[in-house]
Amino acid sequence: MKLLVVGSVAFDAIETPFGKTDKILGGAATFIGLAASVLKTDVSLVSVVGGDFPQSYLDLLESRGIKTQGIEMVREGKTFFWSGRYHNDLNTRDTLVTEVNVMADFDPKVPDAAKDAEILMLGNLHPSIQLSVLEKMQKRPQLVILDTMNFWMDTALDTLLEMINKTDVITINDEEARQLSGEYSLVKAAQKIHTMGPTYVIIKKGEHGALLFHEGKIFAIPALPLEDVFDPTGAGDTFAGGFAAHLAKTSDLSFENMKSALIVGSAMASYTVEEFGTERLQKVTAEDLRTRVAAFKQLTTFEVDLYFD
Ligand code: AMP
Secondary structure (H helix, E strand, O other), X not given: OOEEEEOOOEEEEEEXXXXXXXXXXXXXXXXXXXXXXXOXXXXXXXXXXXXXXXXXXXXXXXXXXXXXXXXXXXXXXXXXXXXXXXXXXXXXXXXXXXXXXXXXXXXXXXXXHHOOOOEEEEOOOOHHHHHHHHHOOOOOOOEEEEEOOHHHHHHOHHHHHHHXXXXXXXXXXXXXXXXXXXXXXXXXXXHHHHHOOOOXXXXXXXXXXXXXXXXXXXXXXXXXXXXXXXXXXXXXXXXXXXXXXXXXXXXXXXXXXHHHHHHHHHHXXXXXXXXXXXXXXXXXXXXXXXXXXXXXXXXXXXXXXXXXX
């Protein structure tokens, strides 16, 4: 299946307890696309950058087999810029700068060749942009996956709810699920979010893994306990990219296969956090991914015999 991704292609400047970067390649669609490219997925990006965006970054994406015809360049504009500083626990961060720049007037253009993509991954963006991409598809994709955040709940709730209503799979973190649903229990939160539209709800819990909810069933995975977490930027996007790409590669949109997709996404994200930005993700090989998926299996497989007398 073909995968179409809309989201930011950006410059990021990151500070962690271990160091800081100047402007490096970032953006939700970038991480999603790179993750999908590890599985050699037929993936197209829809985004916008400014005249300051280096051709070498576009070449890098192309060299990975990512289709970039849908990345518009506004020569007189500047690329979206985000800067963040992580706290010592690496779980929380402060956004220092968000310069929306060319993203402010972004009118997404979907290349004709991608209009029939079976899977549409809507990366974290204003929900009206996400809606407009869905409307530009030739027909409704077989699976619409939505990533969003609390910022849109605070500033564009009605449009976000309209978008959520047209979504099959929503990925959201635990605090955002609580905010969206008004429920503290994540089980109740997922039930409420189901009533808003998505039949699949994925709740991300950072270093505590993720939950997948569907028709009363729950599947839970841990995050791999890593020795070194260096920079969590893009982990959520990488997870979503690996998840969507596995579904696209297998052409299987069942709940059972989504369980596997969750593992693939998490294995992929476990690499992203090891170096700054996209650096580690760019180097992930098929062999790497096999190793981490095997580590997940070992971590989560067990048998219990109960003895009562
Ligand atoms: P994550 O760590 O998964 O939340 O994603 C971080 C990526 O999201 C960075 O590469 C940023 O460039 C991008 N980003 C941050 N804020 C926004 C925003 N408001 N809209 C679109 N992309 C954003």
